[in-house]
Amino acid sequence: MVVTEASTGDVARRAQVDAVIRVHDLEVRFGEKIILNGLNLDVRRGEILGFVGASGGGKSVLMRTILGLATKKRGKILVFDKDLDTLSVRRREAVERRWGVLFQHGALFSSQTVRQNIQMPMREYLTMSERLFDEMAALKIELVGLKPDAADKYPSELSGGMIKRAALARALALDPEILFLDEPTSGLDPIGAQEFDDLIATLQRTLGLTVFMVTHDLDSLSGVCDRIAALADGKVIAEGPIETMMASQHPWLRAYFHGSRARRGSLETGHFRSSLRRDD
Amino acid sequence: MRPKRRLTLKPDAVLHRAEGAVVVDLSGDWSAPNAHECEAEAAQVLAGVKERAAVTLNARGVARLDTLGAWVLSRLVHDLGEQGAPATITVTQPAHKILFEEVRYRPLPESHRTRQFLVPDMLADIGKVMVDAMKDLVNGIAFLGSFIAGCINVIMGRSRFRFASLVAQLERVGLRSVPIIVLISMLVGGIIAQQSVFQLQSFGTVSFVADLLGVLVLRELAVLLTSIMIAGRTGSSFTAELGSMKMREEIDALRTMGLDPIEILVVPRIVALLIGLPLLTFISSMAGLFGGGVVAMLYGGVSPEVFLSRLQNAIGINTFVVGMVKAPFMALVIGVIACIEGFAVSGSAESLGARTTASVVKSIFMVIVVDGLFAMFFASIRY
Numbered sequence: 006m007v008v009t010e011a012s013t014g015d016v017a018r019r020a021q022v023d024a025v026i027r028v029h030d031l032e033v034r035f036g037e038k039i040i041l042n043g044l045n046l047d048v049r050r051g052e053i054l055g056f057v058g059a060s061g062g063g064k065s066v067l068m069r070t071i072l073g074l075a076t077k078k079r080g081k082i083l084v085f086d087k088d089l090d091t092l093s094v095r096r097r098e099a100v101e102r103r104w105g106v107l108f109q110h111g112a113l114f115s116s117q118t119v120r121q122n123i124q125m126p127m128r129e130y131l132t133m134s135e136r137l138f139d140e141m142a143a144l145k146i147e148l149v150g151l152k153p154d155a156a157d158k159y160p161s162e163l164s165g166g167m168i169k170r171a172a173l174a175r176a177l178a179l180d181p182e183i184l185f186l187d188e189p190t191s192g193l194d195p196i197g198a199q200e201f202d203d204l205i206a207t208l209q210r211t212l213g214l215t216v217f218m219v220t221h222d223l224d225s226l227s228g229v230c231d232r233i234a235a236l237a238d239g240k241v242i243a244e245g246p247i248e249t250m251m252a253s254q255h256p257w258l259r260a261y262f263h264g265s266r267a268r269r270g271s272l273e274t275g276h277f278r279s280s281l282r283r284d285d
Numbered sequence: 286m287r288p289k290r291r292l293t294l295k296p297d298a299v300l301h302r303a304e305g306a307v308v309v310d311l312s313g314d315w316s317a318p319n320a321h322e323c324e325a326e327a328a329q330v331l332a333g334v335k336e337r338a339a340v341t342l343n344a345r346g347v348a349r350l351d352t353l354g355a356w357v358l359s360r361l362v363h364d365l366g367e368q369g370a371p372a373t374i375t376v377t378q379p380a381h382k383i384l385f386e387e388v389r390y391r392p393l394p395e396s397h398r399t400r401q402f403l404v405p406d407m408l409a410d411i412g413k414v415m416v417d418a419m420k421d422l423v424n425g426i427a428f429l430g431s432f433i434a435g436c437i438n439v440i441m442g443r444s445r446f447r448f449a450s451l452v453a454q455l456e457r458v459g460l461r462s463v464p465i466i467v468l469i470s471m472l473v474g475g476i477i478a479q480q481s482v483f484q485l486q487s488f489g490t491v492s493f494v495a496d497l498l499g500v501l502v503l504r505e506l507a508v509l510l511t512s513i514m515i516a517g518r519t520g521s522s523f524t525a526e527l528g529s530m531k532m533r534e535e536i537d538a539l540r541t542m543g544l545d546p547i548e549i550l551v552v553p554r555i556v557a558l559l560i561g562l563p564l565l566t567f568i569s570s571m572a573g574l575f576g577g578g579v580v581a582m583l584y585g586g587v588s589p590e591v592f593l594s595r596l597q598n599a600i601g602i603n604t605f606v607v608g609m610v611k612a613p614f615m616a617l618v619i620g621v622i623a624c625i626e627g628f629a630v631s632g633s634a635e636s637l638g639a640r641t642t643a644s645v646v647k648s649i650f651m652v653i654v655v656d657g658l659f660a661m662f663f664a665s666i667r668y
C-alpha cells in the first residue's frame with residue numbers, strides 16, 4: 006500500500022526540496038507570552054540542520070512542538086509529509102517510531118540502568134531474542150563511546166557527558182530516520198564534543214539520518230552542520246550554510262558569529278574542526 | 286496490536302551452491318522493524334551451511350540496512366567462521382560498506398544477570414530488614430542530635446533564626462490543615478457519640494455519653510487523629526520536598542555556600558510541627574466534642590446543658606493535659622522521620638516514591654507506638 010497524505014498548498018509550493026519536516030507559519034505561546042511567531046522551517050532529507058538562537062529564545066519549544074509535546078496556537082507541521090494532528094493514534098505511533106530524541110537534560114529514566122533505558126523502546130516495538138536485545142544495547146553503548154561498564158549504571162551514577170551519550174544511545178535504539186538533538190555537546194569537554202560531532206556525522210552518513218540539532222557550539226555548526234537556521238523574535242531570520250550566516254548583516258547574527266568567542270575559535274581562521282563531512 | 290510499518294520488505298536469504306562454494310543472496314529490509322525475521326533468516330543460513338566451504342554473503346540486493354541488520358549479518362559471518370565455513374560479505378552501496386565497518390561483529394561484554402534463589406534470598410531479605418531497622422534507629426537518634434544542635438545554634442544566636450520560613454511552614458502545617466482536621470474530628474466524635482448512645486440506651490444512662498466522649502476524645506482520639514493526618518499530609522510533603530531537593534543537588538548547593546541544611550530546611554519544619562501539632566490537637570479535641578455533642582442532642586436527646594454539666598463532672602484538667610502533652614512528641618517523631626527519609630532519597634524517581642511511602646508508614650507506626658508507651662506511662666503513674 007502506498008502511503009501518501011493529502012498535500013497542502015504549502016507543500017506544493019515548496020515541493021522542489023525533499024523535506025522530512027516542514028513547519029509552516031507556526032505560533033506558540035505560553036499565556037500571553039508569544040514564543041514562536043509565524044515560524045517557517047524546512048528540514049531536508051539526509052541533512053544535519055544546526056538551529057541557533059538566544060538562550061530562552063524558543064529553540065527547545067520549537068523542538069517540543071514538532072514532537073507534539075507542546076501545543077501550537079496556529080500553523081502546520083508536517084513530518085514525513087504527514088500532519089501529526091490529523092493522524093490516528095496508530096499511525097502517529099508509527100511516525101514516532103521513526104524519530105529519536107535527545108532531550109536537553111538527557112531525560113533518562115532514573116529508575117532504570119543505561120542498558121534498560123536503551124532496551125526500553127526496543128522491547129516496546131520489536132520482537133527478537135534476549136541475546137540480540139543485549140547485543141544491540143551493548144552495540145549502541147559502544148557506538149556512542151561509552152565504556153561497557155556504564156551499561157549497568159543508573160543515571161544518577163553518570164557524569165553529564167555520559168548522560169548525553171547514554172541518552173543518544175537510547176535515541177538511536179530503534180535506528181530512527183530523524184534524530185532530534187537539543188544542545189548535545191553542551192557540558193562536554195572539547196574532545197568529547199568533537200567525538201560527539203564525529204559520531205553524529207558518521208551516523209548521518211551510514212544510516213542516512215536527518216538530524217535536527219539545537220546547538221550553541223560554533224565548532225559543531227562549522228564542522229558537521231550542512232545548513233544552519235537562526236531563530237530570533239520567534240522567527241527564522243536566516244537559513245543557509247555557515248558562509249551565509251557569516252555574511253549576514255543581522256545584528257544578532259553578527260554578534261553571534263563575529264563575537265570574541267567566534268574569533269578565538271576556529272571560525273575565522275578557517276581551520277574547521279572536522280573534515281569528516283567531505284563526502285566521498 | 287503493535288503498529289507495523291508498511292512498505293517494508295521481509296528480509297530474505299537464499300542459498301545457492303556452485304563449484305564447492307556457497308553463495309547466499311540477501312534481499313529485503315534488514316532493519317529493526319524486521320528484527321525477528323532477520324534473526325530467523327540468519328539462523329536458517331547458519332543451519333543450512335553444513336559443509337566446510339567458503340561462503341559469500343551477497344548483500345547487493347539488500348534494500349534497507351541499519352545497525353541491527355548489519356549486526357545480525359556480521360554475527361552470521363562470525364558464527365559461520367566458528368563452524369569452519371569462512372564467510373565474507375560483498376557489498377556495493379558505500380553507505381552499507383561504512384555501516385558494516387562500524388558494526389563489525391566483536392564479542393560484546395556479557396550482561397550481568399544476577400541469579401535468584403528463593404530461600405537464601407528470603408533469608409537475606411529478613412536479615413537486611415533487621416539491619417535496616419537498627420540503622421534507622423541509630424540514624425534517627427543521630428538526626429535528632431543534629432536537629433537539637435541546630436536549634437541550640439539558633440537559640441544561642443550563632444545562626445540566624447529564619448522567621449519567615451517558620452511562618453510559611455506554620456501556615457502550611459497548621460492553618461491549611463485546620464479544615465480537614467475539624468471535619469474528620471467532628472465526624473469521628475459524632476460516630477462515637479452515636480455508638481455510645483446506642484449502647485447506653487439499654488441501661489437508661491444515655492447522658493453518660495458525655496463521659497465516654499470526653500475521656501476518649503481528649504486523652505486519645507484527638508492527638509491520634511491529628512498525628513495520623515499530619516503524618517500523611519505534612520510528613521509526606523516534607524519527604525518529597527527534601528527528596529527532590531536532594532535529587533537536584535540543591536542540598537549540596539546549600540552546603541557549598543557554608544549553610545547547614547539542617548538549620549535552613551529542617552529546623553523551621555520541625556519547629557513548625559512542634560507548634561502546629563499541639564494547636565491542631567486542641568482544635569481537634571474541640572471539634573470532636575462538638576460533633577459528639579451535636580449527635581448526642583439530635584440522636585440521644587441529651588440537651589446541651591446536661592451534656593456540658595456531665596462533661597464538666599467527668600473530665601479533669603489531667604484528661605486534657607494527657608492528650609496535649611503527647612502532641613509535641615508526635616510532632617518530633619513525624620518531623621524527624623520525614624526529614625530523614627527525605628535526605629535518604631537517592632538519584633531515582635523510584636526512590637523518591639519509595640521514601641515518601643516509607644515516611645508515612647513509619648510515622649504512623651511510630652505515632653501509635655509512642656501513644657502506647659504514653660498509655661503505659663500514665664497508667665503506672667495513675668494520672
Ligand SMILES: Nc1ncnc2c1ncn2[C@@H]1O[C@H](COP(=O)(O)OP(=O)(O)O)[C@@H](O)[C@H]1O
Pocket residue numbers: 035040058059060061062063064065066067
Ligand atoms: N512550559 C512552559 N511554560 C511557560 N513558559 C515556557 C515553558 N517552556 C518554555 N517557556 C518559555 O519559553 C521561552 C523559550 O524557552 P526554550 O525554548 O526552552 O529556550 P531555548 O531557546 O533556550 O531552548 C523561555 O522564555 C521560557 O521561559
Ligand SMILES: [Mg+2]
Pocket residue numbers: 064065066109187
Ligand atoms: Mg533549550
